[in-house]
Every structure is written in C-alpha cells, then in structure tokens.
Amino acid sequence: MSPSGPPVRVEVADGVATVTLDRPEALNAISTELAVALAATVEPLAVDPAVRAMVLTGAGERAFCVGADLKQRAGLDDHGWFVQREAFRRAFTAVRRCPLPTVAAVFGFALGGGTELALSCDLVVAADDAVFGLPEVRLGLVPAGGGTQLLARRVGRSTAKDLVLTGRQVDAAEALRLGLADRVVPGPELPAAARALAVEIAGNSPVAVRLAKWALDLGADLALEAGMDVEDQAWRRAILSDDRREGVAAWSEKRPPRWPAPG
Numbered sequence: 475m476s477p478s479g480p481p482v483r484v485e486v487a488d489g490v491a492t493v494t495l496d497r498p499e500a501l502n503a504i505s506t507e508l509a510v511a512l513a514a515t516v517e518p519l520a521v522d523p524a525v526r527a528m529v530l531t532g533a534g535e536r537a538f539c540v541g542a543d544l545k546q547r548a549g550l551d552d553h554g555w556f557v558q559r560e561a562f563r564r565a566f567t568a569v570r571r572c573p574l575p576t577v578a579a580v581f582g583f584a585l586g587g588g589t590e591l592a593l594s595c596d597l598v599v600a601a602d603d604a605v606f607g608l609p610e611v612r613l614g615l616v617p618a619g620g621g622t623q624l625l626a627r628r629v630g631r632s633t634a635k636d637l638v639l640t641g642r643q644v645d646a647a648e649a650l651r652l653g654l655a656d657r658v659v660p661g662p663e664l665p666a667a668a669r670a671l672a673v674e675i676a677g678n679s680p681v682a683v684r685l686a687k688w689a690l691d692l693g694a695d696l697a698l699e700a701g702m703d704v705e706d707q708a709w710r711r712a713i714l715s716d717d718r719r720e721g722v723a724a725w726s727e728k729r730p731p732r733w734p735a736p737g
C-alpha cells in the first residue's frame with residue numbers, strides 16, 4: 475500500500491474475511507484514520523452473508539501492529555487525546571464484539587494496541603518471531619484497548635500484573651506458555667495456518683458457532699448457575715434454527731451439511 479492508500483483492507487474468500495492493517499511503513503501503528511477504518515471495515519462483516527469467520531493481520535514483514543501512532547499523538551493537545559480515544563474505543567469494540575469467530579494472525583512486533591487487538595480476537599495464532607508487550611506504563615499511559623481486562627481474563631490476574639506493570643516484552647514461546655497465544659507456527663506458515671483455522675471454524679454451523687461464542691463470552695464472568703442458564707438459552711436458540719435441522723439431516727444422510735443462508 476502507498477502511504478496515501480486506505481489504512482485497512484479486506485478480502486473475502488471461502489467464508490473468511492481477512493482484514494489487514496495496511497500501514498507497513500509505520501509498522502501498522504494505529505492512527506485515528508486507521509481506527510476509524512478498522513471499525514468501518516469490521517462492523518459490516520457481522521451481517522455479510524458471505525462471511526462466517528474473520529482473520530485479523532498486518533501488512534509487511536516487521537510488525538503485526540506496534541500500537542498507537544505516537545508520532546500523530548505527539549501533535550495532540552489534551553482535548554485531541556480524548557477525541558481520538560472515541561475512535562480507538564470504537565475500533566477495539568468492533569473487533570471484540572464481532573459475533574463472528576475471529577483469529578489474530580500475529581507476526582513480528584505486537585505491542586500496546588497491537589497486543590490488545592490480538593487479545594480482542596477469539597484465537598491468537600502467532601509466528602515464531604512474534605513479540606508481545608504492553609509498554610504503556612513506561613510512557614505514563616494505561617493500556618486501554620482492553621489490555622488490563624482481556625489479558626487478566628486470558629492469563630490470570632497475577633500474570634497480567636507482571637506483564638502490564640513491568641511493560642516487558644514476551645516472545646512467542648513465552649506467550650504460548652502463558653496462554654496469550656493459542657498456537658505458534660513458523661513464520662512462513664502463519665498466513666496459511668491462521669486461514670486454515672478460520673476456514674475450519676467457518677465450515678461449522680454459522681448459527682451454532684455464533685451462539686457458542688456468545689455463551690462462552692457472556693457466561694465466563696457469571697456465577698456458574700447463571701452461566702449455565704446462558705448456555706441453556708444458546709442451546710434452545712440453536713434447536714429452533716434451520717442449521718440444527720440441516721446438521722442432523724446431513725449426519726443422518728451421511729453427507730456434508732449445506733448450511734442455510736442467514737435470513
């Protein structure tokens with residue numbers, strides 16, 4: 475992409491939308507423009523009948539995303555920081571609340587908001603050269619794209635405190651051990667591995683996948699019995715769907731399911 479081109483691009487194939495942060499000359503740093511474009515790209519995918527899963531990645535070879543564009547922020551006054559904050563919140567919320575299953579394909583540096591974008595996805599596939607970190611406290615900032623909340627829910631509170639309060643970086647191997655990454659693959663294999671995972675998920679019932687994700691996300695922070703009620707609601711909604719009818723029929727007839735188009 476040229477520096478004047480759109481900062482986010484999307485390609486759809488085989489039911490998977492690949493959303494790419496496209497500012498390689500800036501290591502895919504999140505500018506206000508990129509944040510606005512990311513929200514505008516991700517939000518419509520939820521109602522696109524051709525899309526059943528999403529991969530989020532970055533352009534270039536050096537970085538998935540190095541976080542907020544500090545060069546742009548250096549020119550902001552206090553009011554400008556708060557104005558930009560709303561664009562950033564919308565972007566991170568669009569990824570985090572996307573009802574589609576989402577896979578982050580992380581390579582190179584994923585720092586600050588880059589780590590937070592990965593955390594906002596359901597699954598994180600990392601190249602073996604990936605480096606994660608939340609260095610905000612070293613700059614007088616607090617992670618605010620979900621870093622303090624999503625990380626604690628993924629790796630536990632004490633480990634999250636270790637990473638957030640030190641601002642230290644972790645390599646792919648440690649990220650996998652801590653649970654920050656779900657899979658680590660050799661760098662050249664990353665695009666195919668992330669896409670294969672998304673395609674595998676996209677081949678399942680769209681209704682059941684969305685409902686299962688909803689139950690997992692909503693129920694995780696509830697008391698057990700309340701979470702079980704959420705699970706029961708998801709089950710009941712799936713039972714009444716055409717996907718359930720098609721899935722069971724396909725199994726009985728020993729053929730691949732032909733999932734109905736969403737109505």
